[in-house]
Amino acid sequence: MRAKAQLRSFVLAAVMAALPFAGAAEAANTIAIDVATGKVLSQNNATQRWFPASTTKLMTAYLALKALEEGSAQLDTPVVMTRDAARQAPSKMGFPPGSVMRLDMALRMMLVKSANDVAYSIAQTLGGGSTEVFVGAMNRAAADLGMQDTHFINPNGLPGEGQYSSAKDLGLLAVAIRREFPAFTDYFSTEAITMGQAVIKNGNGLLGRYKGADGMKTGYICASGFNLVASATRDNRTIVAVVLGAEGPIVRERLAAEVIENGFNTNPRSIRETVQDLPHSEGPPVDVSAAICSAAGRTQRANERESEETRPETFGSPYMSELTRPPASVPVALGGAAAGRGFPAGISMVAAYGIPIPTPRPTDTGEAAAPARRALREGDADAMRPGADILGARIRVAGEAR
Numbered sequence: 187m188r189a190k191a192q193l194r195s196f197v198l199a200a201v202m203a204a205l206p207f208a209g210a211a212e213a214a215n216t217i218a219i220d221v222a223t224g225k226v227l228s229q230n231n232a233t234q235r236w237f238p239a240s241t242t243k244l245m246t247a248y249l250a251l252k253a254l255e256e257g258s259a260q261l262d263t264p265v266v267m268t269r270d271a272a273r274q275a276p277s278k279m280g281f282p283p284g285s286v287m288r289l290d291m292a293l294r295m296m297l298v299k300s301a302n303d304v305a306y307s308i309a310q311t312l313g314g315g316s317t318e319v320f321v322g323a324m325n326r327a328a329a330d331l332g333m334q335d336t337h338f339i340n341p342n343g344l345p346g347e348g349q350y351s352s353a354k355d356l357g358l359l360a361v362a363i364r365r366e367f368p369a370f371t372d373y374f375s376t377e378a379i380t381m382g383q384a385v386i387k388n389g390n391g392l393l394g395r396y397k398g399a400d401g402m403k404t405g406y407i408c409a410s411g412f413n414l415v416a417s418a419t420r421d422n423r424t425i426v427a428v429v430l431g432a433e434g435p436i437v438r439e440r441l442a443a444e445v446i447e448n449g450f451n452t453n454p455r456s457i458r459e460t461v462q463d464l465p466h467s468e469g470p471p472v473d474v475s476a477a478i479c480s481a482a483g484r485t486q487r488a489n490e491r492e493s494e495e496t497r498p499e500t501f502g503s504p505y506m507s508e509l510t511r512p513p514a515s516v517p518v519a520l521g522g523a524a525a526g527r528g529f530p531a532g533i534s535m536v537a538a539y540g541i542p543i544p545t546p547r548p549t550d551t552g553e554a555a556a557p558a559r560r561a562l563r564e565g566d567a568d569a570m571r572p573g574a575d576i577l578g579a580r581i582r583v584a585g586e587a588r
């Protein structure tokens with residue numbers, strides 16, 4: 187019996203060694219997709235529901251690019267930092283309420299800094315002042331893309347009940363972005379942004395270190411572990427990879443590089459299964475808080491950082507190299523936007539933001555004057571509502587259909 191057990195163990199070990207990503211499979215949920223064909227080059231637990239964390243911002247960016255494509259928003263559309271947006275938890279830019287930025291600048295800040303306050307402001311702008319309307323649009327877009335294991339409750343990925351996705355679904359979203367908006371690839375591959383003297387680096391460690399890396403978004407909360415939606419292009423072939431639930435950023439980047447590299451070494455013609463062929467899942471998302479945010483988890487990440495100082499290979503990966511130059515950066519700033527309701531073009535701060543505009547008392551009295559006063563007050567409120575003139579009619583119809 188012992189000999190048979192040893193034989194079974196040997197066979198199992200040999201089979202696992204022959205499988206791609208055998209070691210990686212224990213670390214996180216992963217998928218690699220050939221963008222041109224949609225073929226699944228590899229996957230491990232790709233349909234398991236997971237907390238997306240800040241990879242949620244890819245859907246916020248997707249809807250913003252849709253608005254640009256449709257002409258309902260422009261690159262210089264004003265995005266106003268509202269009080270609700272400014273109250274969002276970090277990571278954030280920390281702008282005071284009333285700050286005004288261009289939409290293209292806001293997208294850079296959101297994707298590089300992973301700014302939760304800016305993501306919220308973008309949602310309010312494109313949602314006609316309502317994040318609820320925008321989140322509804324996020325979920326409709328997810329359904330249209332076939333993201334059956336995804337539900338959003340906010341535009342930035344901050345933790346909350348009812349927010350979940352999967353490696354498969356985030357892969358579908360990433361493929362859609364790469365296919366539909368090739369002109370905006372550099373928004374997702376920006377290595378850093380500069381604001382004044384400050385340099386803010388992208389958290390995606392593959393950029394500048396992995397050959398061909400060109401996107402897309404990181405994510406982290408205690409419940410999710412360390413997430414990454416990554417992409418790379420070589421010889422006119424693009425691969426999207428998703429890693430969910432890694433133990434730390436170094437492990438995440440190392441695993442993503444391995445998954446993508448193996449993808450480039452796989453011929454999609456030898457594969458029949460597409461990402462749409464994968465089944466969907468059920469139940470609540472997995473919560474790994476106990477492992478990630480425990481003392482043991484923090485110690486493990488600290489040990490990884492210490493090991494990095496003496497490793498001969500960057501992040502312990504044979505596929506990555508050290509970034510020996512300053513990160514390529516794009517300058518961002520407040521101001522420079524088109525005019526908005528109640529403020530002129532080019533300003534960086536709305537004066538007396540949030541303070542109701544006084545209205546003169548009408549000379550006439552009685553019930554006949556009440557509708558006029560009420561309409562005036564409602565008009566003032568609409569004028570101060572960020573994004574009231576963006577996607578107005580279409581968003582109102584969508585909101586009524588919810």
